[in-house]
Amino acid sequence: MESIRQRISVPFGYDVHFTSDLFRAGNPLLASLADRTYRMLCVIDSGVAEAHPSLAGRIEEHCRDQELQLAAPPIVVPGGERVKNTHQYVDALHAAIFEFAICRHSYLMAVGGGAVLDMAGYAAATAHRGVRLIRLPTTVLSQNDSGVGVKNGINAFGRKNFLGAFAPPHAVINDFEFLTTLHARDWRAGTAEAVKVALIKDATFFDFLENEAAALAARDMRPMQRLIAHCAGMHVRHIQSSGDPFETGSSRPLDFGHWAAHKLEQLTNYELRHGEAVAIGIALDTTYSYLAGLLDETGWRRTIGLLTALGFDLSLPEGSLLPDRDNPRSLLSGLKEFREHLGGPLTVMLLKRIGEAVEVNEMSNELLLESARLLHEAVRDSRCNPVEARNQ
Amino acid sequence: MESIRQRISVPFGYDVHFTSDLFRAGNPLLASLADRTYRMLCVIDSGVAEAHPSLAGRIEEHCRDQELQLAAPPIVVPGGERVKNTHQYVDALHAAIFEFAICRHSYLMAVGGGAVLDMAGYAAATAHRGVRLIRLPTTVLSQNDSGVGVKNGINAFGRKNFLGAFAPPHAVINDFEFLTTLHARDWRAGTAEAVKVALIKDATFFDFLENEAAALAARDMRPMQRLIAHCAGMHVRHIQSSGDPFETGSSRPLDFGHWAAHKLEQLTNYELRHGEAVAIGIALDTTYSYLAGLLDETGWRRTIGLLTALGFDLSLPEGSLLPDRDNPRSLLSGLKEFREHLGGPLTVMLLKRIGEAVEVNEMSNELLLESARLLHEAVRDSRCNPVEARNQ
Numbered sequence: 001m002e003s004i005r006q007r008i009s010v011p012f013g014y015d016v017h018f019t020s021d022l023f024r025a026g027n028p029l030l031a032s033l034a035d036r037t038y039r040m041l042c043v044i045d046s047g048v049a050e051a052h053p054s055l056a057g058r059i060e061e062h063c064r065d066q067e068l069q070l071a072a073p074p075i076v077v078p079g080g081e082r083v084k085n086t087h088q089y090v091d092a093l094h095a096a097i098f099e100f101a102i103c104r105h106s107y108l109m110a111v112g113g114g115a116v117l118d119m120a121g122y123a124a125a126t127a128h129r130g131v132r133l134i135r136l137p138t139t140v141l142s143q144n145d146s147g148v149g150v151k152n153g154i155n156a157f158g159r160k161n162f163l164g165a166f167a168p169p170h171a172v173i174n175d176f177e178f179l180t181t182l183h184a185r186d187w188r189a190g191t192a193e194a195v196k197v198a199l200i201k202d203a204t205f206f207d208f209l210e211n212e213a214a215a216l217a218a219r220d221m222r223p224m225q226r227l228i229a230h231c232a233g234m235h236v237r238h239i240q241s242s243g244d245p246f247e248t249g250s251s252r253p254l255d256f257g258h259w260a261a262h263k264l265e266q267l268t269n270y271e272l273r274h275g276e277a278v279a280i281g282i283a284l285d286t287t288y289s290y291l292a293g294l295l296d297e298t299g300w301r302r303t304i305g306l307l308t309a310l311g312f313d314l315s316l317p318e319g320s321l322l323p324d325r326d327n328p329r330s331l332l333s334g335l336k337e338f339r340e341h342l343g344g345p346l347t348v349m350l351l352k353r354i355g356e357a358v359e360v361n362e363m364s365n366e367l368l369l370e371s372a373r374l375l376h377e378a379v380r381d382s383r384c385n386p387v388e389a390r391n392q
Numbered sequence: 393m394e395s396i397r398q399r400i401s402v403p404f405g406y407d408v409h410f411t412s413d414l415f416r417a418g419n420p421l422l423a424s425l426a427d428r429t430y431r432m433l434c435v436i437d438s439g440v441a442e443a444h445p446s447l448a449g450r451i452e453e454h455c456r457d458q459e460l461q462l463a464a465p466p467i468v469v470p471g472g473e474r475v476k477n478t479h480q481y482v483d484a485l486h487a488a489i490f491e492f493a494i495c496r497h498s499y500l501m502a503v504g505g506g507a508v509l510d511m512a513g514y515a516a517a518t519a520h521r522g523v524r525l526i527r528l529p530t531t532v533l534s535q536n537d538s539g540v541g542v543k544n545g546i547n548a549f550g551r552k553n554f555l556g557a558f559a560p561p562h563a564v565i566n567d568f569e570f571l572t573t574l575h576a577r578d579w580r581a582g583t584a585e586a587v588k589v590a591l592i593k594d595a596t597f598f599d600f601l602e603n604e605a606a607a608l609a610a611r612d613m614r615p616m617q618r619l620i621a622h623c624a625g626m627h628v629r630h631i632q633s634s635g636d637p638f639e640t641g642s643s644r645p646l647d648f649g650h651w652a653a654h655k656l657e658q659l660t661n662y663e664l665r666h667g668e669a670v671a672i673g674i675a676l677d678t679t680y681s682y683l684a685g686l687l688d689e690t691g692w693r694r695t696i697g698l699l700t701a702l703g704f705d706l707s708l709p710e711g712s713l714l715p716d717r718d719n720p721r722s723l724l725s726g727l728k729e730f731r732e733h734l735g736g737p738l739t740v741m742l743l744k745r746i747g748e749a750v751e752v753n754e755m756s757n758e759l760l761l762e763s764a765r766l767l768h769e770a771v772r773d774s775r776c777n778p779v780e781a782r783n784q
Binding site for chain 1: 542632
């Protein structure tokens, strides 16, 4: 009997909008994105709720004014990685979706940092096989990177994003107002993905970051808005042009520095922010690229210099660089875990020059340990005091 | 600041293969579908494992012979809806995927009825944001319908498929050998979706079913293979041509009879098989179509006659037709729940004639109660003894 061939192409579309103070009276943006005949449920990151005590009330008022059907008062969940380290918040959102009769055409609006958006996105993607997700990223990192993409997830078995789905959102709204109340660490952490994308794809953007590093570190909103819009656009276009938006193949050119970053987050029990870990991962792989003879010294120094000028502490956590790749307490085991998560042979991105990456399928333990030593010296010699910076 | 527009189209492809005795020595099919460089995990429906006590061993032997990397002995999970009524089996598969280092390019092969495939498919879709799923449907129903589609799911909050995802499989293998050991109820139950699709789309196929009803009821394998191949092909093409394979819109023309079927399964605590419930749902909505003046009497009689000739018991469970649509103990509440699950306004499919359906947005309680009474009389008057048939 002949086989039956199935070939389908599934279209997805969403827009990333920019605004300031989405919930102010008369801001028409939210209502323009949501069909009033369907209900809406809202979940808020506790960090955002604390920084904006009137937010839940303002959302309720805004929905009343705009005649949007808010099905229940906003639900507050913990901010940061702890919301992803258990199944309980996903379960709670599923229960709320059930209780408040949110259907597949109704909305879950998630307001928060990347972790809350990831968790809420996973809950939305799996209830009724997908309810509509409106993301309101509130951090630099989520506005310029994770919040505008097609992924979600929670951690399990000690592995970052072990559970999740590919599920494009209904819409993304980047509200710059939320950035004004960010902690210094979160403001800074978000710039790491900008450095990453500049390093692997966009030398001109790297120049921009170098020129604006002091202003960015001083929390100047103007260059930050440009940084976010530029990165978000690059991220969206990368997904568009990859030919493989749901990553069924092995090419993932936006993951520079991430094998180490994921493992560093886990090793520090998520004490390091994702962006802080990415900055260290970038620094390590840039140093490795230099020592491997791929990148010249100027490129290496400019990269470490930019990360330092942005205020990142690039020290590796004490004892994280045990030489044994099979030891799960060693940073090096992150390479194995990264390969398992992505599937296929190990593919790690390194740098050829600022603005251009190259893929390799192996990293040498010895050279990694040497990179860590060199990075350690460079950090020690730098004029920036990273410990002070981290504790701001 | 201008919005960023994201428009992507994600390609998916898989084939539905037919074979007999997949794991016999020298059958090259499985090895032709799986890349030997990746690992494979296998999960088996307990019903199948009991009917084929040597299956797990044969799978291990076959993988050894074909040099496929089976990562662990096959895992046996309960068959039937109970495997979907809890999160525990999904959790167990996630744990196995973690333990045996199944990556995104590795395979989960699921052998079983629709419920096991649904549960395993959900676990596969959500681990690493999707590991490759090879489905081996072992029942008539899963070979001709659910097993060849793009959905998965488990039940939660008392709602069928409340949790799940759209996730096309890597491949589907319909092995006719498994049908020989099916219980009579499962053999029969699977024909309900064939009657459904014939009624709404294919009058010629309805004629075929009428002609072969006695042979099908007598477990003749030849017409059953034709039935399965025809239905599977229609299901695959429907997904292809719908323009909306992940059902983001409201059109779901293959769901005839299903609002009642889902609710009947729940009301009988899944004592009714899905196909048995679908047969009753079809009978009820066909009777409603007749009483509403949409379908002529001959069409109605032929439909009830075919379902009866196939051996279905079309009696509604005692007390299921309470007149109050808001009472969750009433079948009528299934309309509301169906609407919520699909999203959007209520859309129910009824019959215009055999082979042609029509959509309506409302059903009258009174006419539904009258349809149930008329169906009850028709069943009582039929020569078939449905109670005996069900207990075979």
